[in-house]
Amino acid sequence: MKLKSWIAVAVVLCLALAAPYLSAGPLKQRLQRALELALSRPVRIQGETHFRILPTPALLADDVIIGEDPNFSLEPFAYVTVLEVQPSILGLIAGRLEASRIRLTEPSVNLMRGPRGWNVQSLAGGVLRPPELEVRNGRLNFKQGDAKSAFYLTNALVDISAPTAQGDVKIFVSAAPARTDRGAQGFGTFDLRGEVHASAGTEPELDFDVELQPSSIHAFNFFFGARSVDFAGKLSGKGKLKGPWTKARLEVGLQFEGLEPQSFLPFIGKSNRLVLAGSLDLPGQRLSLDTVGGEAVRVRMRARDFFQKPKGGLLLELRNVELSKLLDLGRQAGAKLTEGVHGKGSFHGVIGYSWPSKEEVPAQGMISFDNARLELPDQPSLEAPQALAIVDGTRWILSSTEIRVGESQSAAVMAEWNARNGALKVGIATQLLSVRGLKTGLGLMLRASNLPILSSAQSGSWQGNLRYERAEDSDPGAWSGRLSVSNSAVDLEGLPGPVEISTASIQFDPSRVAIRRMRAEWNSIELEGEGAYYPQSSRAAEINLTLSEASAADLVRILKSAQRPPSGLLEKMRFRRATMPDWLRSRNVSARVRIKSLQFASGVFQPLNLTCRWKGTNLEATIDASEFSIPNQPASAGVAGKFSSELWQPVADYRFTGIISNWPLEKGTASFSGTLNAGSLEEDWLDSLEGEGTVAFTEAPQEEARLHIKQGKFVLESSESKRKTVTPPYWSAILPSEP
Numbered sequence: 001m002k003l004k005s006w007i008a009v010a011v012v013l014c015l016a017l018a019a020p021y022l023s024a025g026p027l028k029q030r031l032q033r034a035l036e037l038a039l040s041r042p043v044r045i046q047g048e049t050h051f052r053i054l055p056t057p058a059l060l061a062d063d064v065i066i067g068e069d070p071n072f073s074l075e076p077f078a079y080v081t082v083l084e085v086q087p088s089i090l091g092l093i094a095g096r097l098e099a100s101r102i103r104l105t106e107p108s109v110n111l112m113r114g115p116r117g118w119n120v121q122s123l124a125g126g127v128l129r130p131p132e133l134e135v136r137n138g139r140l141n142f143k144q145g146d147a148k149s150a151f152y153l154t155n156a157l158v159d160i161s162a163p164t165a166q167g168d169v170k171i172f173v174s175a176a177p178a179r180t181d182r183g184a185q186g187f188g189t190f191d192l193r194g195e196v197h198a199s200a201g202t203e204p205e206l207d208f209d210v211e212l213q214p215s216s217i218h219a220f221n222f223f224f225g226a227r228s229v230d231f232a233g234k235l236s237g238k239g240k241l242k243g244p245w246t247k248a249r250l251e252v253g254l255q256f257e258g259l260e261p262q263s264f265l266p267f268i269g270k271s272n273r274l275v276l277a278g279s280l281d282l283p284g285q286r287l288s289l290d291t292v293g294g295e296a297v298r299v300r301m302r303a304r305d306f307f308q309k310p311k312g313g314l315l316l317e318l319r320n321v322e323l324s325k326l327l328d329l330g331r332q333a334g335a336k337l338t339e340g341v342h343g344k345g346s347f348h349g350v351i352g353y354s355w356p357s358k359e360e361v362p363a364q365g366m367i368s369f370d371n372a373r374l375e376l377p378d379q380p381s382l383e384a385p386q387a388l389a390i391v392d393g394t395r396w397i398l399s400s401t402e403i404r405v406g407e408s409q410s411a412a413v414m415a416e417w418n419a420r421n422g423a424l425k426v427g428i429a430t431q432l433l434s435v436r437g438l439k440t441g442l443g444l445m446l447r448a449s450n451l452p453i454l455s456s457a458q459s460g461s462w463q464g465n466l467r468y469e470r471a472e473d474s475d476p477g478a479w480s481g482r483l484s485v486s487n488s489a490v491d492l493e494g495l496p497g498p499v500e501i502s503t504a505s506i507q508f509d510p511s512r513v514a515i516r517r518m519r520a521e522w523n524s525i526e527l528e529g530e531g532a533y534y535p536q537s538s539r540a541a542e543i544n545l546t547l548s549e550a551s552a553a554d555l556v557r558i559l560k561s562a563q564r565p566p567s568g569l570l571e572k573m574r575f576r577r578a579t580m581p582d583w584l585r586s587r588n589v590s591a592r593v594r595i596k597s598l599q600f601a602s603g604v605f606q607p608l609n610l611t612c613r614w615k616g617t618n619l620e621a622t623i624d625a626s627e628f629s630i631p632n633q634p635a636s637a638g639v640a641g642k643f644s645s646e647l648w649q650p651v652a653d654y655r656f657t658g659i660i661s662n663w664p665l666e667k668g669t670a671s672f673s674g675t676l677n678a679g680s681l682e683e684d685w686l687d688s689l690e691g692e693g694t695v696a697f698t699e700a701p702q703e704e705a706r707l708h709i710k711q712g713k714f715v716l717e718s719s720e721s722k723r724k725t726v727t728p729p730y731w732s733a734i735l736p737s738e739p
Contacts, residue, residue, distance in 0.1 A: 027049065027059065027097070028045055028049050028061075030097045031045065031049060031059055031061060031085060031097065032044070032045050033097075034085070034087075034097045034098060034099055035064075035066075035083070035085065035099065035102070037098075038098070038099040038102065038130065038131050039066060039077075039102075040069070041066055041067045041068065041069060041077055042066075042067035043064065043065070043066055043067065044064070044065045044067070045061045045062075045063070045064050045083075046062075046063040046064065046065065047061065047062025047063035047064070048061075048062050049061045049062075052084075056086055057086070057087070058084050058085060058086045058087070059084070059085045059087065060082060060083070060084050060085075061082070061083045061084075061085070062081070062082055062083075063080075063081070064079075064080040064082075064083040065078075065079055065080075066078040066079075066080065068110070068119065069119055071114065072112055072114045072119045073110070073112060073114075073119075073143065073146070075110060075143075075146075076110070077109065077110060077119065078104065078107045078108065078109040078110065079107065079108045080104045080105070080106070080107040081105055081106035081107065082105040082106065083102065083103070083104055083105070084102070084103040084105065085099045085101075085102055086099070086100055086101040086102075086103075087099065087100065088100040099131040100131050100132065100162075101131050101132040101133075101134065102131050102132070102133050102134070103134040103135075103136060104133075104134065104135045104136070104138060105136045105137065106136070106137050106138065107135060107138045107139070108138070108139045108141065109135070109138060109139070109140050109141065110141050110142075110143050110148075111140055111141065111142050111143070112142065112143035112144065113144065113283070113285075117283065118283070129162060129163075130162055130163055131162060132159075132160065132161055132162050133158070133159075133160040134158065134159050134160075135156055135157065135158035136157060137155060137156070137157070138156040138157075138158065139152060139153070139154050139156065140152060140153040140156050140158075140175065144305075144309070149309060149310075150179045150180045150181045150309075151177065151178075151179055151306065151309075151310055152177075152178055152179070152180065153175035153176065153177060153178070154175065154176050154178045155174075155175060155176050155189070156173070156174070156175040157172075157173070157174040157175070158171075158172070158173050158174075158175075159171070159172040163198075166197075166199060167197065167198040167199050168195055168196065168197050168198070169195065169196045169198065170194075170195050171192070171193075171194065171195070171196060171208075172191075172192070172193045173191070173192040173193075174189060174190070174191045174192075175189065175190065176188065176189045176190075177190070188212055188213050188214065188215025188216075188235075188236075189212075189213040189215075190210065190211065190212045190213070191209075191210070191211045191213070192208055192209075192210055192241075193208060193209050193211075194206065194207045194208030194209055194241070195207050195208075196245075203244045203245065203246060204244070204245045205243065205244055205245070206241055206242060206243060206244070206245050206248045206282070207241075207242050208240070208241040208242070209238070209239075209240060209241075210237075210238070210239040210240070210241055210250075210252070211237070211238050211239075212235070212236055212237040212238075212254075213236060214234045214235070214236040214257065215234060215235050215236065216233075216234055216235075233256055233257060234256070234257045235254060235255070235256060235257075236254070236255045236257065237252050237253060237254040237255060238252070238253055239251055239252035239253065241280060243279075245281075245282045245283065246281050246282070246283060246284065247279050247280075247281060248279060248280045248281075248282065249277075249279060250277065250278050250279060250280045250287075250289065251275075251276070251277045251292075252275070252276045252277070252289065253273060253274070253275050253276075254273065254274045254275075254276065255272075255273055256272040256273070256274070274291065274297070274299065275291065275292040275293060276289040276290065276291055276292065276299065276301070277289065277290060277292045278290055278301075284304075285304055285305050285306055286303070286304045287301070287302065287303040287304070287306065287312070288301070288302055289301040289302075296318065296319055296320065296321060297316070297317070297318060297319075298316075298317040298319075299314065299315070299316055299317075300314070300315040300317075301313070301314050301315075309356070310355065310356070311355065311356065312354070312355060313352060313353060313354040313355075314352070314353040314354075315350065315351070315352050315353075316349075316350070316351045316352075316353070316365075317349070317350050318347070318348060318349045318350075318351075318367075319348055320346050320348065321346060321347055321348070321349075322343075322344075322345075322346060323343035323344060323345045323346060323347055323369065323372055323373075324342060324343045324344070326343065326347055326367070327341065327342070327343050339377075340376065340377035341374055341375070341376055341377075342374070342375045343372065343373065343374055343375070344371075344372070344373040344375065345369060345370060345371045345372040345373050346369075346370050346371070347367050347368060347369045347370070347372070348367070348368050348370075349365060349366065349367035349368070349391075350365050350366055351363055351364070351365030351367075351391055352364045352365050362393065363391055363392075363393060364391060364392055364393070365390075365391040366388065366389070366390055366391065367388070367389045367391065368386075368387070368388050368389075369384060369386070369387040369388075369389070370385075370386065371383075371385060372384045372387055382403055382404070382405060383403065383404040384401050384402065384403050384404070385402065385404075386401070386402075387399075387401040388401070394418050394419045394420040395416060395417070395418055395419075396415075396416070396417045396418075396419060397415070397416045398413065398414060398415040398416070398417075399414065400412055400413070400414050401413055401414070405433070409433045409434060410431060411428050411429065411430045411431065411433065412428070412429040412430075413426065413427070413428055414426070414427040414428075415427070421471075421472045421473065422470070422472050422473025422474075423470060423471055423472055423473075423475075424468070424469070424470050424477065425467070425468070425469050426466075426467070426468040426469075427465075427466070427467050428465070428466045428467075428468070428481075429464075429465050430462065430463045430464055430465075430466070430483075431463055432461050432462075432463045432486075433461060433462055433463065434460075434461055435454060435457045435458070435459055435460045435461060435462060435485075435488055436459065438451070438454055438457075450476065450477070450479065451466070451479050451483070452479070452506060452508050452513040452535075453485060453488075453490060453501075453504070453506055453513075453515070454483075454485065454488075456490050456491045456492065457485070457488045457489065457490045458488075458489045458490070458491065458498065459487070459488060459489045460485060460486055460487045460488025460489065460501070461485075461486050461487065461488070462483050462484065462485050462486070462488070463483065463484055464481060464482050464483025464484055464506075465481050465482055465483075466479060466480070466481035466482075466483060467479065467480050467481050478509075478510040479508065479510075480508060480509035480510065481507075481508065482505070482506065482507050482508075483505075483506050484503070484504070484505050484506070485501055485503070485504045485506065486501075486502070486503055487500075487501070487502065488500075488501045488504075489501075493581075493583035494558075494561050494562060494581075494583045494584060494587065495522070495558060495561070496557055496558070496560075496561055497522065497523055498522075499520050499521070499522045499527070500520060500521045500522070501518065501519070501520040502519040502520060502521070503517065503518070503519050504516070504517065504518040504519070504520070505517050505518075510535065510536060511534060511535070511536055511537065512532060512533075512534055512535075513532065513533050513534075513535065514530075514531075514532040515530055515531050515532070516530045517530065518530060518531075523554055523557070525547055525548065525549065525550050525554060526547070526548040526549075527545055527546070527547055527548075528545070528546045529543065529544050529545035529546055530543075530544050531543035531544065531545075531591075538588070539588075540588045540589060540590040540613070540615070541588060541589045541590065542590050542591070543589060543590070543591035543592070543593075544591070544592045545591065545592070545593050545594070546593075546594045546595075546596070547593070547594070547595045547596065548596050548597070549595075549596065549597045549598075549599075550595050550597070550598050550599070551598065551599040551600070552598065552599065552600040552601075552681040552682065552685075553681075553682055555598075555681065556652075556680075556681050556682055559619070559645065559647065559652070560652075562584050562587075562617070562647040562648060563647065563648070563649065563650075563652055564580075564648045564649055564650050565650075566650055580617075580648055584616065584617065584647065584648065585616060586616075587614055587615065587616060588614075588615050588616075589612070589613070589614045589615075590612070590613050591610075591611075591612040591613075591614070592609075592610070592611055592612070593609075593610040593611075593612060593621075594607055594608070594609050594610075595607060595608040595609075595610070600628075600681070601685065602630070602631060603628050603629055603630045603631070604628070604629050605626050605627065605628050605629075605639070606627055606629055606636075607626060607627075608623065608626045609623070609624040609625070609626055610622065610623060610624070610643075611624065617646060617647040617648040618644075618646060618647070619644060619645045619646075619647060620642060620643070620644045621642070621643045621644070622641075622642050622643075623639055623640055623641055623642070623643060623658065624640065625638065625639075625640050626638075626639050626640070627639070628660075630664065633664045634664065635662060635664050635669070636662075637660055637661065637662055637663045637664070638659075638660070638661040638662055639658070639659075639660055639661075640658050640659050640661075641656055641657050641658010641659055642656070642657050642658055643655070643656050644657075651679055652679055652680060653677065653679060654677070654678050654679070654680075654681060655675065655676070655677050656675065656676045656677075657674075657675045657676075658673075659671065659672065659673045660672040660673075665697070665699070667699040668697060668698035668699030669697075669698050670695050670696065670697050670698070671695070671696045672693050672694070672695050672707060673693050673694050673696075674691060674692055674693015674694060674707065675691050675692065675693060676689065676690075676691035676693075676709070677689070677690045677691055678690075686712040687711065687712050688711070688712075689709055689711070689712050690709050690710050690711065691707075691709045692706065692707060692708045692709065693706075693707050694706060694707070695707045695716065704718075705717060705718045706718075
């Protein structure tokens, strides 16, 4: 007896091992017919069929296409890699091949909803009792008409029991949501476990437990289109779905894990919980959820068509939340915030998030701040008693708000900031801010030290209407607008000592800076005038100045800053060359200057009118008919011509070419026409004076003479070779009648 048992076992094992290699081709047509009766759809087996003995007897078919009910679509219902059929024992006894269980391995299934409901409902409409249905490692697609949704389920595991006599069906689904336009990345895996009660003539009743496995919040945001938002942490949830499938009650508890205490949710601790409740209309594809309890955070979610083209929105309401948490939200979302900034105060907000959307961050809303305070490292704080901000995607728009800087300064500010790239637009209306404040507080954050004139200012105050724009966080930005400057000391390159500006009005944009109604003082010289320069152009700066009183020594002080220093030992040995300063190399100025009184030697110009051009190392000035007065003389000499100097030389060189007319003598006057060169304009100017020209006298002898000047000595030479060396005072010299 034992031997027979061993033989039977051996035969069964041999059959089990050999079954997969035994073709079930003769049963292929019968198997195909049995599947069509079980699924109420045409079936085509394109591959081979095989037997299986263990663990349960079954027939296997490769490469199977399950057709669709023509009332829904012409595209097949499913493409199956391997289809497994477990036959009904009672059917086999009766001589029939009937499926009691069908397993689809690696199928691609098309689920769609038509006028008559879902196509899966017709699976139970055959002449035979529906079999158990299983799906392993499947992909579930969703269709609406001929259009296939970008939304699908991957790694699907589905178990659907055969209906009971009362019409109850047990269902288990485990799958990962994914989208064709987001790659294969989904936002996690959800499990659905429960029953459908479908008594004849009544609406199906749902009774399911729902669970979302821990999923990255980053993946969740990416799935719904917020690709630039990158929060740390994980999201999981559990819920209950119960009731008629057109209006089932849904309760969900969401758990946030791995969040920092200063995260965007106003809770404390490493784990935060949010409870939602609402309803689900499964045939109509509509979902409604609202928070249950909680005062600081309230959430409202609406979604529809989630099996075709998902549409929906999320409304987040925040109440009395600490400002510091909003800054943490910005940092977690990748916003470019200044390091070391801390916030105090509270805010209230309503943020709406919608999909689908063309925006990178499809969010809109409004945030109001109460007693907001930003503390900066080693800087005065910024305070806003009341402020209102609009959120539009990645843009944050601040309405006109009074911002207090430190204890005594304030400004009305409007701003628009892009959290994605740091682009910024700011409008400022100031009320007499300190120039020193440009390097602290609000000025530091906006890089306001780049404002024209003020960037070189050391003291004083300013006010105006300004606009600042930058394209990204690394962009230094550009200012435009109008401002007034008062009592400010400004350092200008190439000018020894600061210019003390009493008042000035400045209008500017990135291409032009215009200064109007300027009253200032330099080296005790009073200045008035206006000007313009062009920061991004090679065009010469334009200046129109009026000086009250000055001396030649004052002008020399300006020119000496452009003089090349004496050569040292290394320069003489040609081991090193003196470097020309950048300001001199780039100097390009066109100016009209009027000096009401200029002291020179023992005389004075009253006035001296100059038209100047200073480009690089070349300085030229046209003297327009100025008067030169000499002490104790009844009349003034007239001066007209051109003054020039080649700068960046070891020794100064000043040249005058023109006419000196009506020079007073003891008898009559003289006029000079020619060129004069001097190495100095100060007290020793005569020692280096050289030149030559023509002298004409109004008194006898009424003839012209040549004037030669060398190292301060004057030699007059007439046409008859009469020569006379004259010494100071030159204005009393006459040409003698005898040699």
